[in-house]
Amino acid sequence: MEMIGRIAGVSQVTVSRALSDPSKVSPATLRKIQDAIAATGFVPNALAGALASRRSRLVSTLVPSITNLTYSSMVKSFAQEMRAQGYQIMLSECGFDPAEEEAAVMTHLSRRPDAMLLVGTRHSANTRKMLLAAGIPVVEVWDITDTPIDLCFGFSHPEAGKAAARFAAGAGYARAACVGASDERALRRKEAFRAEFRALTGTEVPEARFESEASLGIGRAGLARLLDTEGFEKGVVFCSSDLVAHGVLLEAASRGLAIPGDIAVIGFGDQGFAPDTFPPLTSMRVDRGALGASAARAIFDRLDRGHSAPIVTDIGFEIIRRESA
Template structure:
């Protein structure tokens, strides 16, 4: 095909308006159907026609309409993901491994932040479904009724992560938050702590851990568990304030404090140091999440570790298997957890 000039592009109506598939076809001397076929399955187009179509695309800067392609092929090659917080390493770390595996399989990722508001999650689920994704990742297993109806009606693979249920929407990859709370209580009692308190952010999963911890701790002979609920997201400053509340309102000393995140636990550690309290002699501290800083703070933080990279990878593998119509798909995958003992407790 002769080299195309800007004049040729203008003659074909491709310089001042959005370039269409029909315009590419006219330049390449083929039909619009042939251009579409070249984009969806190049093996069905002759080498000479394919060369001319690719040259026309390069000259014009034509960008295929992904949504139109999805309508035609019933595949968008898009996987969407909804997480509570993009900046929280607990969530962003498993999304990183999830995204890497999904992209390597030839899909693109669309990511949104929901906060911890079910209504906001529902709105974003509807917005994501309007993009016709091939699959979706959600954080948690609790969604409002309309969100569940939207997801079931979409009839696409859905993986719920960071929690477990015996009745997922489709797939579930996570761990038991109640079991994690009970395991921390058993760890604390085995260490000889008779008193305990909890510092908990406004998160349904964190509250399940707190409740399971308190019930198990008391069942094992511990004293009634004091609590400080911060009423918002986990913040370093909220951890510091929570320790002050426990000391001043509950007279809490000589016990262990179980925090719903490592960020809150770090705040408790710093406030204890400011007040001249010995950790773990007077107050022991246990976090949750095993964030990267947990082993480097002083004293190093005892916490609950979840293999977030493995969680993201397993979630991706299960979705990809579902997309490939594989028979080897586990509806529920438990990645487990472990109490990581360090100096603070």
């Protein structure tokens, strides 16, 4: 800053003032300082600034998977809101293991973020302890709980599973099965679907579960397992994600099965490709863009107003019926 000041013909204090609050210097002086910064390639020391202002202008964002469209679209809207307010996100992928999330939380907190976004509400005891002690806004998304750390925006996964079962039974399907990955939220939806469908129809619901992330391959292998080893014939298949459901559609087509005459398919997430599969995919929609934007605005409110009571917001879901079921 001393060098920038010499080039611009102003004091180091004026440079510091211009960087922390441009409104405190005249437009002409600000232009001189900006020209000097552009000429030298100077990057302000954000850590030093954070010590003085107690704001890093960084918000930590931890997601299970950066390749999963469910999370990426939510993070996009979250980041857009953050940038509009002069913040940047610091993003990490932490998988579905609570121990990995705990390690990521510890690392991020050491960088002194102004707030943190987490996916899910089930964390290790030490993660909760660290976040409560940090004294920063924390928003948990994609789930709801009666005991949030601070802010919570999401929906009930068991209720989503039950709603899918009621939809399937109401559509006249007498048999059902499940195919999916093994993350804990997908498992809660699946178990709720199986219990509700069994209660409504009196029939058991077989499943093909895989210990890996969602993929087309899981969908294809899952339907193959149901048909070849579980004795499943005609009925509806409830999938843990649209990606898995797309794989089920592909496997059914490869076997010459009619959709939805032989095999009906319900996905989860209502991804952008869902209307363009063949046939178009019935899915459960959660407004991910609104979720990310709402989480960001809640953080801004916390930062502006200080700490207040925990907030839990149920954003709900809806079933989008298309030709696959």
